Amino acid sequence: MAAAAAHQHIHEIETVALGAASRRDEVVSHSWRRCIETYRLDPSRACEAYILPEPRLREHRQRSEDLIRTARFGLETLHGQMAGQGYVLLLADALGVTVDFIGDPTFDNQLRRAGLYLGSEWSEPRAGTCAVGSCLATGEALCIHQSDHFDLTHTPLTCSAAPIYDTDGTLAAVLDISALRSPEAKISQNLVLHLVSATARRIELANLMASARGEWVIRFSRSPEFLDVDPDGAVSLDASGRVAGLTHAAQKLLAGAVGADWRDPGAVLGRPIGDFLQLGLDDLPDLTRDRPSESRLLAGRDGNRVFAHAIAPPRASPRALKPMPSALPPALADLSGGDPAMDTLLAKAARLARAPLSILLQGETGTGKEVLARAIHRSRGDAKPFVALNCAALPESLIEAELFGHAPSAFTGASAKGRAGLIEAANGGTLFLDEIGDMPLSLQSRLLRVLAEREIVPVGALKPIRLDLSVISASHRDLGALVRQGAFREDLFYRLNAATLRLPPLREREDLNWLIERLGGGAKLDPAARAALLRHSWPGNVRELRNALELGAALAEGGTIRLADLPEALSEAPAGPGPQTWPAPEPALTPEPALTPEPPEPSGRDEAETLRALLLACRWNVSEAARRLGCDRTTVHRRMRRLGLAQPQ
Structure with a gap:
C-alpha cells in the first residue's frame, strides 16, 4: 500500500475508534474498536501472518478431526465451484487456527506469506479485523474486503467467512474463502459470501445427521x-x-x-x-x-x-421411540436421578468437557453450579488443579491481586517474595469464577485480555506467563440483562459463554424423591415429612433441601425425621401448592363449554380437581396444559402422578 494510502487507512481507523461515524459496515467499525480498545493493537504497526509450529498445529487438527472429516466434502465441492478464480478455502477452528486448507499449489509461497495457509491463526487479537476473527467474534457470516482489514499487510485480501455451529449450538469453526486480489467493489463478493454460507449450512446439516x-x-x-x-x-x-x-x-x-x-x-x-x-x-x-x-x-x-x-430413527416405531441409554462420566452421572432436563444438560456437559471452550453456568441460587463445575472438571479424567474464586466474596481492592498475583514488593504490604494468583494456580487445569456477574467493570477488561491472549501479567511484573487452562464461570444473575444495562462487558460475556448450561430449579425437577434419599444421609422420613418436602416450592433449591434434611436428621429421634423436625417454613406449608394459582384455561376447541377452574383451596383433593378440569379443557393434551400454566410439560406430568391423575382410556 502506498505511503499516502497507508496513512489514510491508519487515520480512518483511529477516527472510528474515537467514535466518529464511518462509511464502513457496522461489523467492520465495531471490530476496529475492539482491536484498539480491547486487544490494544496498533494500526500503524504491521502484523504479518502467523503460522503455528507443526506440533501445535497437530494438536489443533487432532481436536478438530471429526469436524475436518465431516466438512471435507463440502470444502472440495465449494473449491470445485470456485476453481480457476484465484480463491483459497480455509477451515478454522474456534480459536481461529486454520485446520484444513485447499488452495492452488502454484501460489503456495504467496498464500503462506499472506497467511492463507494451513496452520495460520486468524483470531482478532492476533490478526486484527479479518473475516475469520470477526466471524468468531460476531457469530455471523460476513465479508472483510481489502481496506476493511485492520492490519496494513492484509488490505490487499478479500475474505468471506461463515460460522459453522456444532449440534449443541456452540460456534465450532469458521469456513473462509479468500483471494489475494479482487475487484475494488465489495459488492463483487456477494455471490462468494452466499456460497460460503450455503456450504457452512450443509456442513452443519451433515454433522447433525451423523450425530x-x-x-x-x-x-x-x-x-x-x-x-x-x-x-x-x-x-x-x-x-x-x-x-x-x-x-x-x-x-x-x-x-x-x-x-x-x-x-x-x-x-x-x-x-x-x-x-x-x-x-x-x-x-x-x-x-x-x-x-x-x-x-x-x-x-x-x-x-x-x-x-x-x-x-424417523432407524428401526424405531414411527409412533414411539424408547430412550437410548447414554454413558456419562461417573462424576456427571451422579448428579441426576432420572430427571429429563438434567439428563439432557449432563449429556451436553459431558461433550463440552472434551472441548477447549469457556462454559457459563446459569441458574437460580442453590441449584448446584459449583457442584456441576467440579463434576465437569473431574470428568476430564486427570488430576489437574481446580481453582474456585467467588467474585462476590472479595472486596474490589483484593480481587486483582487474588486473580493475577503480584511481583515481589509490587505494592505496599505485598509479599517480598511475590505471590502467584489464582489464575496462575489453575494453569493446566480449571479456573471456576463463581458469581462472575459481580466482578467489577475495572477488572473485566483485564480478565478479557487474559482469556483472549492466554497469558497473564502479575501486578507489578513485566514478563507475561503463558496459560493453558479451562474457564468455567457461573452466575445466578442474567448476564445478558447486565450487558444491556452496561454493568457487564459485552465482549467478555461472549468470551465466557462459548457454551451455556442452565441448571433447572428444584421445583421443576422430577427426581426430587431421589434427591431426598441421596441428601437424607440414610435417615427415614415419616409420610407427613416426606409430603411436606415434596410439595415445598424450594426457592433455595438443592442448598435449601440439604439444609432442611440436615436439620431434620439432627433433631430426629429414633432415626426417623418427622414433620416437626423440619424447618418451620415446611411444617407450616399448606397441603396445596402454596401461593401458586392455576390460570384459567382458554376456551376448548370443541363445542363443549370452556372450563374455568378457580384457584385451588389448600387441599390435595381440590388441587386434583382443578388440574383435572384444566386437562379436560385441553382434551388431555399435557403440552397445551403446560403452556396455559406457564410451566414445563414434565412439571404437569409430575403433578399428575402425585395426585393420581391419568387420562381415561
Missing part, C-alpha cells in the same frame, strides 16, 4: 420444493420430545419463536419442541414423506410458519 442416529430429526425450509433436498436447518429430538441438537438456522428459528436470544443455546436445548412449535411427538409421523411437502406446514409460537420434514 442424531437413534433420534427423530426435523428439517425445516421456507420452500416446500427444497424441503427434502436442501433444507434451511434441522433439529434432533430425544425420546421425550426435547431438543437434543440443532443447526444454526434452526437455533435462530426456535429462539425467534419465543423471543429468546439465539446466541444462548441454553434457551433452546433441552426444552420440549412444543415450547417453540405447535408440535408434539405424536405429530411427527404426519411430517414424513408420506405426505406432500406443501401440506407439511408448522406454525411457531410467534405465528410464523415453516415447512417441515420429519425423519
Whole structure:
C-alpha cells in the first residue's frame, strides 16, 4: 500500500475508534474498536501472518478431526465451484487456527506469506479485523474486503467467512474463502459470501445427521420444493420430545419463536419442541414423506410458519421411540436421578468437557453450579488443579491481586517474595469464577485480555506467563440483562459463554424423591415429612433441601425425621401448592363449554380437581396444559402422578 494510502487507512481507523461515524459496515467499525480498545493493537504497526509450529498445529487438527472429516466434502465441492478464480478455502477452528486448507499449489509461497495457509491463526487479537476473527467474534457470516482489514499487510485480501455451529449450538469453526486480489467493489463478493454460507449450512446439516442416529430429526425450509433436498436447518429430538441438537438456522428459528436470544443455546436445548412449535411427538409421523411437502406446514409460537420434514430413527416405531441409554462420566452421572432436563444438560456437559471452550453456568441460587463445575472438571479424567474464586466474596481492592498475583514488593504490604494468583494456580487445569456477574467493570477488561491472549501479567511484573487452562464461570444473575444495562462487558460475556448450561430449579425437577434419599444421609422420613418436602416450592433449591434434611436428621429421634423436625417454613406449608394459582384455561376447541377452574383451596383433593378440569379443557393434551400454566410439560406430568391423575382410556 502506498505511503499516502497507508496513512489514510491508519487515520480512518483511529477516527472510528474515537467514535466518529464511518462509511464502513457496522461489523467492520465495531471490530476496529475492539482491536484498539480491547486487544490494544496498533494500526500503524504491521502484523504479518502467523503460522503455528507443526506440533501445535497437530494438536489443533487432532481436536478438530471429526469436524475436518465431516466438512471435507463440502470444502472440495465449494473449491470445485470456485476453481480457476484465484480463491483459497480455509477451515478454522474456534480459536481461529486454520485446520484444513485447499488452495492452488502454484501460489503456495504467496498464500503462506499472506497467511492463507494451513496452520495460520486468524483470531482478532492476533490478526486484527479479518473475516475469520470477526466471524468468531460476531457469530455471523460476513465479508472483510481489502481496506476493511485492520492490519496494513492484509488490505490487499478479500475474505468471506461463515460460522459453522456444532449440534449443541456452540460456534465450532469458521469456513473462509479468500483471494489475494479482487475487484475494488465489495459488492463483487456477494455471490462468494452466499456460497460460503450455503456450504457452512450443509456442513452443519451433515454433522447433525451423523450425530442424531437413534433420534427423530426435523428439517425445516421456507420452500416446500427444497424441503427434502436442501433444507434451511434441522433439529434432533430425544425420546421425550426435547431438543437434543440443532443447526444454526434452526437455533435462530426456535429462539425467534419465543423471543429468546439465539446466541444462548441454553434457551433452546433441552426444552420440549412444543415450547417453540405447535408440535408434539405424536405429530411427527404426519411430517414424513408420506405426505406432500406443501401440506407439511408448522406454525411457531410467534405465528410464523415453516415447512417441515420429519425423519424417523432407524428401526424405531414411527409412533414411539424408547430412550437410548447414554454413558456419562461417573462424576456427571451422579448428579441426576432420572430427571429429563438434567439428563439432557449432563449429556451436553459431558461433550463440552472434551472441548477447549469457556462454559457459563446459569441458574437460580442453590441449584448446584459449583457442584456441576467440579463434576465437569473431574470428568476430564486427570488430576489437574481446580481453582474456585467467588467474585462476590472479595472486596474490589483484593480481587486483582487474588486473580493475577503480584511481583515481589509490587505494592505496599505485598509479599517480598511475590505471590502467584489464582489464575496462575489453575494453569493446566480449571479456573471456576463463581458469581462472575459481580466482578467489577475495572477488572473485566483485564480478565478479557487474559482469556483472549492466554497469558497473564502479575501486578507489578513485566514478563507475561503463558496459560493453558479451562474457564468455567457461573452466575445466578442474567448476564445478558447486565450487558444491556452496561454493568457487564459485552465482549467478555461472549468470551465466557462459548457454551451455556442452565441448571433447572428444584421445583421443576422430577427426581426430587431421589434427591431426598441421596441428601437424607440414610435417615427415614415419616409420610407427613416426606409430603411436606415434596410439595415445598424450594426457592433455595438443592442448598435449601440439604439444609432442611440436615436439620431434620439432627433433631430426629429414633432415626426417623418427622414433620416437626423440619424447618418451620415446611411444617407450616399448606397441603396445596402454596401461593401458586392455576390460570384459567382458554376456551376448548370443541363445542363443549370452556372450563374455568378457580384457584385451588389448600387441599390435595381440590388441587386434583382443578388440574383435572384444566386437562379436560385441553382434551388431555399435557403440552397445551403446560403452556396455559406457564410451566414445563414434565412439571404437569409430575403433578399428575402425585395426585393420581391419568387420562381415561
